Amino acid sequence: EAGVVQSPRYKIIEKKQPVAFWCNPISGHNTLYWYRQNLGQGPELLIRYENEEAVDDSQLPKDRFSAERLKGVDSTLKIQPAELGDSAVYLCASSLDSGADQPQHFGDGTRLSIL
């Protein structure tokens, strides 16, 4: 079974530039999560999708962050414009469904560096 696939693995941009990350979840997984992991910390949830619907985006900074999952499979996370404090690893995870005890499987993440 292929795992969660993310791209790119690394991204370096200057502040105020836009950036986008892509995620392909495990086949058949209806629930998709985007997390942000700052250096030396645990992941923090940004947004959760049930199929194509964003059901929890309370931690997403909506002034500059946006996400979509148009066909309920792949997802993109965008930042525009990027700020220095956005430097982090952006992790995508998926689970079979949104049950509270469903294991979440993570991708390798995109390491974003803002210059």
Next chain:
Amino acid sequence: GENVEQHPSTLSVQEGDSAVIKCTYSDSASNYFPWYKQELGKRPQLIIDIRSNVGEKKDQRIAVTLNKTAKHFSLHITETQPEDSAVYFCAASIPGRRALTFGSGTRLQVQP
């Protein structure tokens, strides 16, 4: 919201010794507690999880215990090996949000 505290932040053991990492959580309604292992530059990997209707779960050299009354859970690794060296994260489900709150991580180093 849920708050998860994890300690120690770093742990160094000799190969063959046991390692124990402890976490506490704040929301008594939390019902799912996974542990992830993250090697440098790699994805967090689920290594074991426990649900609130179980007090202990074991998988080879790894075990997790849960004390619901005290709201804490622990990861136990026996017969540690150098390849166990990594950062370990505990997490707890957020009731109603169906997402995870993670601890701040424990960097485990197993000395050969």
